[in-house]
Amino acid sequence: MTSAKPRLAYIGLGLMGGPMARRLLSLEYPMRVFDVDAGRMAGLVKAGAVQTFSPIACAKGADVILINLPSQSAIEAVVFGEDGLLGSLSTESVVVDFSTVSPDFCRRIAERATDKTGSQWIDAPVSGGPSAAADGTLTIMMGGTQQAVKALRSLFTDIARQVTHVGKTGTGSVAKMIAQLIVGSNYAVLAEAVRLAEASGMNAALLPECVKFGHADGVLMQQLYPRIAAHDFTPRAYARQLLKDLEMVQEEARVAGTATPMSGQATQLFRLLIAAGHGDMDGTGIYRLYEGVENHHENRGGAQ
The missing domain is CATH 3.40.50.720 (NAD(P)-binding Rossmann-like Domain)
Structure with missing residues (x-):
């Protein structure tokens, strides 16, 4: 050089x-x-x-x-x-x-x-x-x-x-696929945790403090969870990009001949989010699906 x-x-x-x-x-x-x-x-x-x-x-x-x-x-x-x-x-x-x-x-x-x-x-x-x-x-x-x-x-x-x-x-990309398996699955899990906390009457924003230094703690709990709890869906990365990554994870798993059921479920959830028109939202927007499920149940209950 x-x-x-x-x-x-x-x-x-x-x-x-x-x-x-x-x-x-x-x-x-x-x-x-x-x-x-x-x-x-x-x-x-x-x-x-x-x-x-x-x-x-x-x-x-x-x-x-x-x-x-x-x-x-x-x-x-x-x-x-x-x-x-x-x-x-x-x-x-x-x-x-x-x-x-x-x-x-x-x-x-x-x-x-x-x-x-x-x-x-x-x-x-x-x-x-x-x-x-x-x-x-x-x-x-x-x-x-x-x-x-x-x-x-x-x-x-x-x-x-x-x-x-x-x-x-190529091995750097393998490592990133595995990282995205973990991240993508955690987006769905943390959104689920926020919604359950809210629905159970807890101040959802307190959970990172509640679990600090425990087994549920970690970078995603301390940095990602608070944005979901605040309903902050401003894109740091686009949900459509995370779906793209998760779909590549599924393909890599297929080629490798190994099962990835947890990230497979997260992939399906992100497909639903993008199909609902939220592709340019942050991945934290996966929370919106849980709102939709609850509204669906409420509507069904009201009709009975």
Whole structure:
């Protein structure tokens, strides 16, 4: 690499990508940016980024290309589509994909890119939400060669407090799938707990204090549960994205030949939430389904 800090291209500036890019700019990484929404680039340009108008232009001359996109189809288009970044990759390039994708997709797209250009591919899905992205305290689980991961260690530690090299390309995505199994199931369980507390006459907001340091305590109890109890459904991440992740969990379990009944139930609940038109709500909005069930029972009871 040609400078003290690698020249970055950042593609995908949404709920997670935007704060991560801003964090890196604040640490004086040279950066070119691209997003299909030009408005997302404007604030980053003010912070020192160079705006570009296509993935290939964004990746041109970059040492490291960072991708943070909402779907596998979006990644496919950005890498291999018209004006895709593939045209700017070389044997010196490293692509880091922060997106949450299926392990199989990750392995396939990495192999295609590497075979065509000789570039290296690291899958590095993240956890922690937009606030952790902004203050550099994300959790990153990554797959890739030891050499590629080691070369970018300082970049990863600039945006995360926990960085784990899981193994070869694709294994970071396996770890993220398992993490999403736990998170997605807990969204449903915590919403159920809030509604039961409310229906039983308890001040639901007190539960995190009640269980503090007990077996029911944890990060999700202390950070996620209070938002559900406050009926705060402002998106830190979209419910439709969580459903996408849970469906990938089910597919990974099918391929691996193992049962995942708990996350399977959570997947069904999130399908109902999205079908009800709440896809752009936060995952905390799963609480709305419990309201709906109660209203349904009340209506049935009134008709008898």
